[in-house]
Amino acid sequence: MKVKAIDRGIVIDHITAGKGLEIFRKLKLKNVHFPVVLLMNVASTRYGKKDVIKVENRIDLDMEMLALMDHQLIVNIIENNVVAEKRKPSLPRHIKGLFNCENPRCISNEDPYVSSSFVRIDTEKKTYQCIYCEENVSLMDKRF
Amino acid sequence: MELKGRKMVSLNEFTTNEIEEIVDAALEISTDITGYGKLLQGYIMGALFYEASTRTRLSFESAMLRLGGKVVGFADASTSSSKKGESLADTIRVMDDYCDIIVLRHPKEGSAKLAGQFSTVPIINAGDGGHKHPTQTLTDLVTLKKEFARISNLKIALCGDLRFGRTVHSMLETLSRWKGNSFVLISPEKLRIPEWLRSNLEEMDIDFTEITDLETGIERADVLYMTRIQKERFFSEKEYLKLKNAYILDVKRLKNSPSEMIVMHPLPRVNEIDYDVDNDDRSRYFQQAANGVPARMALLALLLGRWRQ
Numbered sequence: 001m002k003v004k005a006i007d008r009g010i011v012i013d014h015i016t017a018g019k020g021l022e023i024f025r026k027l028k029l030k031n032v033h034f035p036v037v038l039l040m041n042v043a044s045t046r047y048g049k050k051d052v053i054k055v056e057n058r059i060d061l062d063m064e065m066l067a068l069m070d071h072q073l074i075v076n077i078i079e080n081n082v083v084a085e086k087r088k089p090s091l092p093r094h095i096k097g098l099f100n101c102e103n104p105r106c107i108s109n110e111d112p113y114v115s116s117s118f119v120r121i122d123t124e125k126k127t128y129q130c131i132y133c134e135e136n137v138s139l140m141d142k143r144f
Numbered sequence: 145m146e147l148k149g150r151k152m153v154s155l156n157e158f159t160t161n162e163i164e165e166i167v168d169a170a171l172e173i174s175t176d177i178t179g180y181g182k183l184l185q186g187y188i189m190g191a192l193f194y195e196a197s198t199r200t201r202l203s204f205e206s207a208m209l210r211l212g213g214k215v216v217g218f219a220d221a222s223t224s225s226s227k228k229g230e231s232l233a234d235t236i237r238v239m240d241d242y243c244d245i246i247v248l249r250h251p252k253e254g255s256a257k258l259a260g261q262f263s264t265v266p267i268i269n270a271g272d273g274g275h276k277h278p279t280q281t282l283t284d285l286v287t288l289k290k291e292f293a294r295i296s297n298l299k300i301a302l303c304g305d306l307r308f309g310r311t312v313h314s315m316l317e318t319l320s321r322w323k324g325n326s327f328v329l330i331s332p333e334k335l336r337i338p339e340w341l342r343s344n345l346e347e348m349d350i351d352f353t354e355i356t357d358l359e360t361g362i363e364r365a366d367v368l369y370m371t372r373i374q375k376e377r378f379f380s381e382k383e384y385l386k387l388k389n390a391y392i393l394d395v396k397r398l399k400n401s402p403s404e405m406i407v408m409h410p411l412p413r414v415n416e417i418d419y420d421v422d423n424d425d426r427s428r429y430f431q432q433a434a435n436g437v438p439a440r441m442a443l444l445a446l447l448l449g450r451w452r453q
Contacts, residue, residue: 107252113234135253
């Protein structure tokens, strides 16, 4: 399958196969007026299969959110038909208020003053720790 | 760093030297427990106990009174504004102006950490759900130092509810910072230590094994630390009933354990230590409970900057 190369814009490459649609939706690309393409299950020498999103425009990306959704992907910035920059998103050190602590006994699920708050403890395993009850949470299969 | 003004959410925020400073002060106090009656005159301790307690609350109150200070607070959350829906954060903000130091026990894990974010006076975690109980660990360290004259190079067997047992979590985390301590963790599969604690121990390369058999676990131990299977931590009564009699220490089971071993327990006990064991030379749990007063006296005096002033 061939998709026309873009002159100026963004290519989100090496998305874990199956996660492309989730990221496409999170970026609200369905509602834009410039060309966008979501490719799913494209052959990949590195991963076997991958998803790819091409956007023919420059848009603001929350790189930390992208990393939380899929820390395998790479963002290519395209200028004049060539890759001007490659960006690898990295997981945030702290996450506040994005999701609740899974421990039902945690104070962050009880006190109205508290926002859930987590600190990264293992990048490889995408593991975070609640700063209150210290329970670990893996974000590997978490949807945002 | 000076201990004055510090908050004690867990012992992790304190260096081993600082912890030993508290333990040594407690040992000194315990030789003359009535001799410090003017140390905290004019100071008020707020005791906020949202959860039932006998030893922790009363030993804190006794400690403050023995130091010449006064105590305000509640021993039952139903008599506080939390019954009207007041948040813990608001209660702490108010109590902050009413007292010089706050002692908090709360059923939710991480509550002491939250309280620390809203207080300007020292907060002491007196137990936050099944999470941590640092002042019980101080009491345990005082007991160990009295018995062995050291808190390093000890073989410690911990038995019972290691998943929800906050005394176990604090003790393991703390003692693993001293050289040469090793641990045998005896529990049913379902009550093994939580993942956050296991990963901490592994990261620190601590010598620990997890087993289910009590008698094997105490074959070479210096200390057997028994804990209660805590009914209040289970969401299902059925699950509690399945596990409640998992370990019962009696004279027969103690027979083959080392004669110099000591038996500790943070109390209260239900049936996990048979009453006959009380008369065994190895039992130390009542002495351990008594050590709670000098341990807490030392802590209060140090956090309020009044020790050796």
